[in-house]
Amino acid sequence: MEIYLDANATTPVLPQARAAALAAMSDDFGNPSSIHSTGLKARALMDAVRARAQRLLGTGGGQLLFTSGATEGIQTAVLSALRALRERRDAGESIGSLLLYGATEHKAVPEALKHWNELLGLNLEVRAIPVGLDGRHDLAWLSLQAPRAGLVCTMAANNETGVISDLDGIEQALSGSRAFWMVDGVQGLGKLDLRLAARRIDYAPFSGHKLYAPKGIGLLYVREGAPVTPLLAGGGQEGALRSGTENMSGIAALGAVLAALEDGQTFREPATLARWRDRLAETLLAAFPGLVFNAPLAVSLPTTLNFAVPGLSSKLLLDLFDAADVRVSGGSACSAAKALPSFVLQAMGVPEWQAASAVRLSFGPAVTEPLIDEACARIRACGEALRESCLTGTVAQEGTPLTPITRYVVDGACCWLLADPASRTAVVIDPLPELNERLERLLRCQDYRLLAVLDTHSHGDHASSAEGLRAALPDRLLHGEVDALGWPMDTEQLVLGEQTLRRLPVPGHTADSTAYLLGKGSQVRVAFVGDTVMPGALGRTDFPVSEPLALRDSLRRLADALQPGTLLAPGHDYENRFATTLSTEAAHQPLLAGALNGSLDALGLASAKAEFERGLGLTEYQTMACGARVCSGPEAAPELDARGLRLLLRTHPEALLVDVREPYEQRLSLLPDLGAVQLQAVPLSVLIEHLPEWLALPAETPVVFFCRSGNRSEQAARALRRLGHDEAYTLAGGLALWPQCEPGLEAALYV
Template sequence: MEIYLDANATTPVLPQAREAALAAMAQDFGNPSSTHSTGLKARALMDGVRALARRVLGAGTGELLFVSGATEGIQTAVLSALSALREAAHQPELLLYGATEHKAVPEALKHWNALLGLNLQVLAIPVGRDGRHDLAWLRAHAPRAGLVCTMAANNETGVISDLDGIEAALAGISALWLVDGVQALGKLPLRLAQRRIDYAPFSGHKLYAPKGIGLLYVREGAPFTPLLAGGGQEGALRSGTENMSGIAALGAVLAALEDGRVFRSHATLAAYRDRLADALRQAFPGVVFNAPLADCLPTTLNFAVPGVSAKLLLDLFDAAELRMSGGSACSAAKAQPSYVLQAMGLPAWQAASAVRLSIGPVADAAFIDEACARIRICG
C-alpha cells in the first residue's frame, strides 16, 4: 500500500468531493448562465459554494471569483495591480515579492511588468534563517513599492509568514498587497476581510478538490482588470463557462472544512508531525530539519541527512512506498538546489539534499502509524 506524503504538491480528491463532482456532471450539468430551470439549478449550486467560501475564508464584502487555480489567480491579481499602477499619477519604483515565494509570483511580476511597459525594479524581500520575511527591510522599501507579494505559508518548508507583522510594515503606504493563500487553506485562519489584503489566490487540488478549480479573493475597492474577456461570466470579471464539476467538488471540501469533523485540528496535526519527525530521527540520527517546526505548518517537514543525497533518500522512501519530494513539485524535475533554502542562507549541502514530507489535514492516526513504521525501516 502506498503512503502518500507529498500533500503540498497535490492531494487525492475527497470522497465527498468526487460524489459532488459526479452529481454536477450527471444531474446538475446546466450552464449557470442559462435562464431555464436547469441553468438556474446550476446557478444556485454555484452561488451556494461562493457563499460557503465567503464564510470559510472570512472574505466579507470582497469578490470571490472561481478560477482554474492559483496560477491564474496570481496572473489576474498581478495584471490588475500593475494595470492600476500604469494609470497612477505617481508611479512607484518597486515591485516586491518574498524571496521564498512560489515561482508563479516573480514570473508573473516580470511578465506583466515588461508587457505593460512599466519597467519597474522587481526586488526579492530577504528572509532570515527561519524563513520569515525581513520586516525591517520591508519597512525601508515598501514606501517606494506599488505591489508587495507575500505567501501565507511556504510550500517547501511550511514556514508561516508573519502576516500581522507584514501588515504593520505596510501601514500608511499605498502599495497593494497580494497574499498567496494556497498552502494556508484548511490549515490556517486567514481572516481576509480583517486584514488589508487586496488579492489572495487559492488552489483546490492542494486541499482535496480536483485539479482545475481555484478561487481568487479581491478586496472590495481593490483595482481589477479581467485576465479573460468574453461572455461576461463571473460578473464580467472572469469570462468562460464555469467549471461546475470543479466548483461542486470544491464546495464539498469547504463544507467538510466548515463542519469540522473531517479535518484534523492544528493540535492533532502538530502531534502527527512530531511523531513523523521522531521516526526520521530514529531512522537517521543525524537528520537536520531545515526550518524551525514552531514556525511551520503542522503538516510539513523539510529535512536533510548529512552525507546522504536527496536522490538516495527519495529512492529509499520510494522503495518503501513512501511518496515524498525534493521540494516544489513544479521544480522537482530540474534537480537543482532549493532556491527557498538558499534564500534562507542554509549551507549548500542542505539546499541540495533537502526532502519534503507533507501530510494533508485529513490524515488519521492509522495513516501516521504506518508512515512512521515505514520511515524507521529506511534507516
C-alpha cells in the same frame, strides 16, 4: 499500500468531493448562465459554494472569483495591480519604483511580475524581500522599502518548508504605503485562519487541489474596492471579471471540501496534526542519524517537514522512500524535475548541502492516525535499509558485502572503489571531496583496510581528496609513505585477493597521467585510465601540465598492455556510459583510431587535438571539460512497456531481467514468485562488474533493465548497447508505471 506524504504538491480528491463532482456532471449539469430551470440549479449550486467560501475565508464585502487554480489567480492579481499602477502613473501620480515579492515565493509570482511588468511597459524594479534563517520575511527591510513599492507579494505559508508568514507583521510594515498587497493563500487554505477582510490584503489566490478538490479549480479573493482587470475576456461570466463557462464539477467538488471544513469531523484539529507531525519528526531523527530540519517547527504548518541528512542526496532519499511506497518530494513539484538545490532554502541561508539534499514530507488535514503509524514504521525500515548498506551510522557491522568494483559519480567525475571481501582490503581511485565522508563510513562499517588512495593524474577541475581520506582513516592504512599520486613507495604492485593492481605511465593529458591495471598476471580485467580515454573523448592536452606529444605513444602503450575487450574505467563520464573499450572508442573517435593504427604520428595527433579543443567550454555541470566529446554511439535504448515485455518473455524465455536499483531500494521491495524468469539484482553503481558477462551472452539474448522510473535502466541499456550487445532494453517508466494487477505479469518483476 501507498503512503502518500506529498500533500503540498497535490492531494487525493476527498470522497464527498468526487461524489459532488460526479453529481454535477450527471445531474446538475446545467450552464449557470442559462435561465431555464436546469441552468438555475447550477447557478444556485455555484452561488452556495461561493457563499460558503466567503464565510470560511472571512471576505466581508470582497469578491471571490472562481478560477482554474492559483497560477491564474496570481496572473489576474498581478495584472490588475500593475494596470492600476500604470493608470495612476499616466494620471501623474507617484507609484514608486519597486515590485516586491518574498524571496521564498513560488516561482509563479516573480515570473508573473516580470511578465506583466514588461508587457505593460512599467519597467519597475522587481526585487526579492529577504528572509531570515527561519524563512520569515525581513520586516525591517520591508518597512524601509514599502514607501517605494507599488505591489508587494507574499505568501500565507511556504509550500516547501511550511513556514507560516507573519501576516500581521507584514501589514504593519506596509503601514503608510499605497502598495497593493497580494498574499498567496494556497498552503493556508484549510490550515490557517486568514481573516482576509480583517487585513488590508488586496488579492489572495487559492488552489483546490492542495486541499482535496480536483485539479483545475481555484479561487481569487479581491478586496472590496481593489481594481480588477480580467485576464480572460469573453462571455462575461463571474461578473465580467473572469469569462468562460464555469467549471461546475470542480466548483461542486470544492464546495464539498469547504463543507467538510465546517463539519468538524473530516479534518483534524491543528493540535492533533502538530502531534502527529512531531511523531514523524521523532521517527525521522531516530532513523537517520544527523538529520536536520530546514525550518523551525514552531513557525511552520503542522503538516509539513523539510529535512536533510548529511552525506545523503535528496535523490537517494527519494528513491529509498519510493521503494518503501512512501511518497515524498525534494521540494516544489513544479521544479523537482530540474534536480537543482532548493532556491527557497538558499534564500533562507541554510548551508549549501542542506539546500541540495532537502526532502519535503507533507500531509493533509484529512490524514488518519493509522496512516501516520504506518508511515513511521516504513520510515524506520528505510533507516534500517540504509544502515545495512553502511550509508548511515558509525558502528562497525557486516552490512551488505562490497562488490569488487563500485563507481561513484559527482558532476560527471568518477571515483572507483576496489574491494576484496576475502582479505577485507580496498583501494580508492580518484577520490572526490564530496565522497570522503561516505567512503570513510563505508570502510569503517565494513571493517576494511586501505591499501591505497590513488589519483590517476593531477586534477585540474577539482581538488584531490586523497590526503583528506588518508587522514580520516589513519588506523586503516596498510602502507606508509606514498608518491604524489598516492602509490605506496614500498611496493610495485598492490594485491587485492587473487588480483593485482599495477601502474602504467600514460603521459599526455598531464605529465603524470597513470593508468592502473587490475587483473591476474598479464591478463588485465579493468584498466582505470583516468582522463586519458573517456567515453566519447580523449583527455584534453592544452593544460600547462600536459604533454601533448607524448599522448600518441601512451595510447599505443596502453593498447599493448590490454587484451581485446578489456574494459576502461574513466575518470570522467559525462554521458553515463559507465565503461568503454579501446575498440569501441576507436570506432567513434577518429583521432584515437589514427593513433592506434599508425596513420597519425605524435605531432599529427597533438596538432589535430589542439585544433579540436580550441575554445572548449564548460560541461553541463558548469565544470571544466576534461576532453572534447564526439558523437559516441546510440543516444537512446529501445523501450519496452508491460505488454512488450510480456511478448518478449514469451518469445525469448532466456531473456535476462536486471534490477539496477540500489540495495537499499531492493531491500524494501517484495519479490514474488518469479517462475523461470532469470532476474539479477545489479545496482547501477556496480554495473562494470557485470558488463563482461552480458557481453558474452549470445547476440540474440535480450537483456532488459528496470528501475524505479526508467532513468537508470535507460542508462544501463544504452551503455550495454554501445559496447556491442544490441539486444539491450529498458522498461519504460520503470516500476512507477508498472501495471501491478495485469494478469500474467506478476512473475516478471518485483511488485
